[in-house]
Amino acid sequence: MNLEKLIRNKQQSAQYMIDEITHICKDMPKRDPGSEGEKIACEYMAEVLKKDCGCEKVTVEPFKENPGSFYGWLYFTITFVLLAICSLFFFSPLVSIVLIIAGLAIALAQFGTYKKLVDKCFPEKTGHNVTAIKSCTGEVKRRIFFNGHPDAAWEWPVNYALGGVGFESHAIIGGLGAVYFLVLSFIQLFSNGVMGGLSADSGLKKCALWGLIFVPFLVGLYFMWNKKRVVDGANDNLSGCYMGIALLKALKDEGITFENTEIGVILTGSEEAGLRGAKAWCEAHKGEFDDVPTFIFSYDTIHDPKYLMTNYRDLNATVKADKDVSDLFMEACKELNIKCLKGMVPPLGGATDSAAFAQAGFRATGITGLNHKLENYYHTRRDTYDNMNKDGLADCYAASVKVLEMFDAGAKQ
Numbered sequence: 001m002n003l004e005k006l007i008r009n010k011q012q013s014a015q016y017m018i019d020e021i022t023h024i025c026k027d028m029p030k031r032d033p034g035s036e037g038e039k040i041a042c043e044y045m046a047e048v049l050k051k052d053c054g055c056e057k058v059t060v061e062p063f064k065e066n067p068g069s070f071y072g073w074l075y076f077t078i079t080f081v082l083l084a085i086c087s088l089f090f091f092s093p094l095v096s097i098v099l100i101i102a103g104l105a106i107a108l109a110q111f112g113t114y115k116k117l118v119d120k121c122f123p124e125k126t127g128h129n130v131t132a133i134k135s136c137t138g139e140v141k142r143r144i145f146f147n148g149h150p151d152a153a154w155e156w157p158v159n160y161a162l163g164g165v166g167f168e169s170h171a172i173i174g175g176l177g178a179v180y181f182l183v184l185s186f187i188q189l190f191s192n193g194v195m196g197g198l199s200a201d202s203g204l205k206k207c208a209l210w211g212l213i214f215v216p217f218l219v220g221l222y223f224m225w226n227k228k229r230v231v232d233g234a235n236d237n238l239s240g241c242y243m244g245i246a247l248l249k250a251l252k253d254e255g256i257t258f259e260n261t262e263i264g265v266i267l268t269g270s271e272e273a274g275l276r277g278a279k280a281w282c283e284a285h286k287g288e289f290d291d292v293p294t295f296i297f298s299y300d301t302i303h304d305p306k307y308l309m310t311n312y313r314d315l316n317a318t319v320k321a322d323k324d325v326s327d328l329f330m331e332a333c334k335e336l337n338i339k340c341l342k343g344m345v346p347p348l349g350g351a352t353d354s355a356a357f358a359q360a361g362f363r364a365t366g367i368t369g370l371n372h373k374l375e376n377y378y379h380t381r382r383d384t385y386d387n388m389n390k391d392g393l394a395d396c397y398a399a400s401v402k403v404l405e406m407f408d409a410g411a412k413q
Contacts, residue, residue, distance in 0.1 A: 003405045014394040017242040022385040030230035031152045033067035033270035034125030042128040049132035053248035057133040063280035067273035068122035071225040073110035077103035090197040093188035114274045130267035141260040143294040146244025149271035152233025156379040164374025177214025240299030261408045278353035282360035293413040296364035298354035305392040311366040313344035315355035321365040324412040332402035
């Protein structure tokens, strides 16, 4: 199927995305994970997919989650580390070691691998996903999904005030502080035994006193997120949601149907709470799409065209994306002479929903359009509808159309 006309009209489709995103940001409630605003946005986009995009099958699916846990783990980890520092000075290095290791284990599980270690300690809420499918006219021989997450993040105050360098430096210094006191605790344990604090005249106590410089940074991590302020999330990630919606709308407007390729959009809520919606979607649809080759393209924060990237690894670089799916996007960009970087979501970079799909056995990749060295709009109040990049949206949209054209022709299956 030749989709050249859709590609030529990429600026028109980009403007459609901006207009729709502006409407959601201005006229609907904030969309923090598990909120009424997230549900309203899902229901609205589901209706758009049904009425304007020609999707015959559209479902809004609720799921249970504990969204406060994704940053709430900080309360456990930082409290354990601060108690460990007190224990090293006055009580027992062994207790310090246990507390710091427990705190770091929680951090690794909740943020490093997005596991649900302390979720039950936080209130349960209901998130929402959307699945929309446009049928083909003949036998289904292949299927492609375009994915984005409709929820928006709680603001990161340090990133708003100091930018990504300040935000990441703060987190790294706090982590180094925990490791520093862990090392001191081991030295004290092997030197002086299980019980007892630091002696007044020891060199180790002087090192521990110098280490108190880490304490303000550790305390500051309690305030790494502001749960009272939810950002607009125009770029992160209504841009990703509307990539697939705009493509399907353009197909309907041009009267284009496919004979053997089924096309769908998946909107997975509560990505900002640790990929909870994508994980729930994978559980709900396990085995459902194994009948034919099925590719999933997850879009997240499509903004600056010079940072358009196919992420071959995800979730802090721990999860491998599908190579064929990733290569297809790269090849589509090459065909259109659109710059696209080959990269990954780095350590401390978080994840896209692609990671949850890949972990569940789906063939998926993550497409991003932001500098992984965080910009000051990322997870801040600057992520607004009037801070979008039309060229970035247009290029990613054009590449996505080309992906569909090549996929329909049998590429990479």
